[in-house]
Amino acid sequence: MEQDTQHVKQFQSKTDLHAVLTSNGRIMYISANCKSYFSYSQEEMIGSFLKTFLHEEDQFLVESYFYNEHHLMPCTFRLIKKDHTIVWLEAGVEIVTPQMEGTDREIILKIKVLEEKTPRRPYMYEQKKQKAEQQSEDAAGNGEFERLVEMLPNPLYVSINGTIAYANNAMLAMLGAESKDEVIGRRSYEFIEEEYHDIVKNRIVRMQKGMEVGMIEQTWRRLDGTPVHLEVKAAPTTYKNQRAELLLLIDISSRKKFQTILQKSRERYQLLIQNSIDTIAVIHNDKWVFMNESGISLFEAETYEDLIGKNVYDQLHPCDHDGVKQRIQNIINRKTESEIIKQSWFTFKNRLIYTEMVCIPTTFFGETAVQVILRDISERKQTEELMLKSEKLSIAGQLAAGIAHEIRNPLTAIKGFLQLMKPTMEENEHYFEIVFSELSRIELILSELLMLAKPQQNAVKERVNLKKIISEVTALLETQANLKGIFIKTDYEHDSMYINGDQNQLKQVFINLIKNAVESMPDGGTVHIIMTEDEYSVNVTVKDEGDGIPENVLKRIGEPFLTTKEKGTGLGLMVTFNLIKNHQGAIQVDSKPDRGTAFHITFPKQ
Structure with missing residues (x-):
């Protein structure tokens, strides 16, 4: 244990770069000299996920390394530079767990760039190395120790500057050799895939200088040419009074195969999530920590940063806070396996949307979290x-x-x-x-x-001038309105605007709307009638200056027997809405307290 601690300290003293990552692998900080090593500027890397820059074969290795709570040995992996070349890195990890509740842990990476040039060894380390060499020489002469090494279940070999000088029985079996003569004296490069040659050479140079090296994954070739995936742990030693490299190999072919299957499955899963028409997200400590593209569109956000890391309840309608909070707690406390609840949200454009949310348990970096599926039910x-x-x-x-x-x-x-x-x-x-x-x-x-x-009874649809119809209605009602101190102001874009409809029914529509506008202003005011047209439609707005319609009534406007007038029946607007619908038209109502109400009617142009 003491040796491991010394190793970590030695590694930390040779750090080339520092990086700070969030718990989900997003780079929060990286040393400014990353440009000289990786060709990426600091600005290009900060905010991106580390896996974006990793070699695809090392992504699983690095993620697994982050999950490990005991980082006694550094991890060796490949990073893809901006020019698409590879640089080998050796990284140690420190996990910072904040005391403040609701704050995610951070990962500090201490990175060593593996290059040919290595610093001179400290004097104290040289003394320790010499002591270790002496111990190794004593062990090599011990016959019982040799028998133990020979019978090790894991492949082990000793090389001198890359040339294999010793191999145990498990090593021979792994390579498919029948005798040691087929292996001893050959360069280890002959069995290792070419893409690893540079990093192997670097590691040999370092071990020849007595330096420690980290764990690495490699692909070797057996004598019959079949590949085998190995996890390689190495350390400097002495063999027959010469500086040598001691290497312990672990066959991870099955694990690698499983990782490949898992990676493909993960990619398919990610593809499925990203292309889902429903919003799929993960909530951890009441914050969004993941959301797919559909979620960004649903909330009308411009970028992921608008939502990721933000509190879930910022966008949730206040009336739904307690219900959603209770359902999420049920999932976290494992009281239920799934929860379904309906709620409403405000988008970033302040639009109210309605969703149905399914909650199921998941984990986020080993901690309990909630995965949610949000389906937009606004149209439903x-x-x-x-x-x-x-x-x-x-x-x-x-x-x-x-x-x-x-x-x-x-x-x-x-x-x-x-x-x-x-x-x-x-x-x-x-x-x-x-x-x-x-x-x-x-x-x-x-x-x-x-x-x-029977709103269509006796309806005779023909080409009619809507401007003329509205003029006749205003002339009919203007005198009565003037007696109440109300003026009717008209604004026509053109003298003639034609639609297809029934003249009497259209008159009924505007009589109802203008009478309602007049009756909404007992203290006098002005009724504004604005008429415009475009390529496809004729648009009419009837606006008053009354007290407006209460919000609870506005949502139900057009329903039978709904009225705010003392002697009203609630049928006038209902008939009006039906007549407009029968003319393939549309009506929209805008109302604000103390600022009046506006009815916007659109008819298809003839």
Whole structure:
């Protein structure tokens, strides 16, 4: 253990670069001299993931090394430089676990660039090396020790400046040799894949100088040419009074094969996640630590940095905080294996969206986390609301069809007989006026009910000048409006703007809208009517200066029997919405408290 500590200290004193990584491998800091070693500037590397720069065969090795809590030996791996050449690195790791709750741990990398040039050995280290050499010589002369080494289950060999001088039985079996003569005296390079030759040469030079080297993975070739993947641990030694290299090999072919399968599976999984139309994300300590491309689009963020590392509840609607927090805690505490909950979020463009979220347990760098799948149900919710509104319309239509005719018949008789009785009761004439006024009101409601039941009844669609229709309606209502201190101001882009529709029904639409606008301003004001057209449509805006429509009512506007007026029936706007729909038009309502309401109507252009 003491030797391992000394090794780490020795390695740390020879650091060429420092890097600080987040727990998920994103580079937070790297020494400015990275440009001279890797051709990448500091700005290019900071913010990127380390695996972006790693050789693909070493990615699994480095990730596994980060997970290991005991980093007694450095790790040797390859980094792809900007010019696509390879540089071998040796890195030691320190894990910084912050005391502050909710803060992720950090990984400090102390990197040594493996080059030919190596610093001179300290005097104290030379003394220790000489002592180790003496111990090695004593051990070599011990026959019992040689038998133990010969029977080791792992391949072991000693080379002098790269030439194999000794190999145990396991080494011969690994290479497929029948006798030691087939191996002894040959250069180790003959068995090692060419891509590793430079780093092997570097390691031999370092061990010849008595320096320690880290663990490395290599691919060797057996005598019959078949490849074998090895984990190589090496140390300087002496053999027959010569400086030599002691190497212990571990066959990791099965592990490497599994890693390859795992890597391909991981790539397919990542491809599936990145191309999923649903948002897939990971929540750790109430923060987004991963999110796919669909999530960035869902929240209308410009970059990943807008969301990654940010608190989940920043975008969540306040009314959903408690529910989502409880479900996430259930997953973290393993009370349930999955949770499904609906919630609403604010996008970065301040648009409200509705989602359905599935929560399942996962891990994030060994710590409990929650994986979520978010599905945008805004359109589904809108469809459900439209279906509900449609059902209400259907019920209202059936109701209207059922009672309108039944009421109108006796109403006609009552009105007729009252007309006959009126001349004989002149002293009560003012009562008759009240009665006739209320009967007219009943007839108006019945007309609206019939219009609601069969809005297309007697509809004759033809090419009509919408500007002319609106002018006739404003002329009809202007006098009544002026008496209440209300002015109707019109703004027409052109004198003639044509659509295909029924003249009477269109008049009904604008009578309802302008009357509502007038009635919304008891203290006077101005009704603005703006009419424009483009290549495909004719657009009309009717805007008042009233108190506006409350938000809870605005969401339900157009529903039957919904009204804010004391004597309103809630049928006028419903009929208006239906008539516009029957003309293939669209209507949008904007309203702000104390700033009035605007109805924006669009008709297809004829």
